[in-house]
Amino acid sequence: DTEVTQTPKHLVMGMTNKKSLKCEQHMGHRAMYWYKQKAKKPPELMFVYSYEKLSINESVPSRFSPECPNSSLLNLHLHALQPEDSALYLCASSQGGSYGYTFGSGTRLTVV
């Protein structure tokens, strides 16, 4: 299995809702990442997990809460989002060193 799987593919949520995005990989990669991508812009790094511990938080607002329950799974919990948080949320994994990242196809989030 050489894929990163993200669910759901699309999500519409209200500003008072709580929802979660899920990311899964079975490549044995020990680093996992969340990125946010607005339309026609490059992906922006949000969080880095290394060996299931949060190692980098790029000053992301607390309404985004990441979680890494095990080495294969990464969640992003969403609460009280704003319409400007609407974007494509991408998950990626890497085996570290100089190796490349494997990205999922993303969750397209719309906040109404």
Added chain:
Amino acid sequence: DAKTTQPNSMESNEEEPVHLPCNHSTISGTDYIHWYRQLPSQGPEYVIHGLTSNVNNRMASLAIAEDRKSSTLILHRATLRDAAVYYCILRGYFSGNTGKLIFGQGTTLQVKP
């Protein structure tokens, strides 16, 4: 993080070679040069990476200047499916898996039939 500079857009004809340039004049000795591409409505896809020597794989070739201040991604025969945004990114070697991949603006490649 060292920065890269790429042209905003390029055009190519189908079945012709494409050379996508990238400048990285502040590259450090331990930075690897990575290339990714992103097709419409998809996540980025790893293309190739290298340190000092030219590299080839089934997708593309990477030519790295001797002083490492620039590199060129070469698609040998462009197809319509190669139309995408191509990102050139510098990544340091991180043994602890904590390296960051930071995307610049990239080059939008159009392929004409």
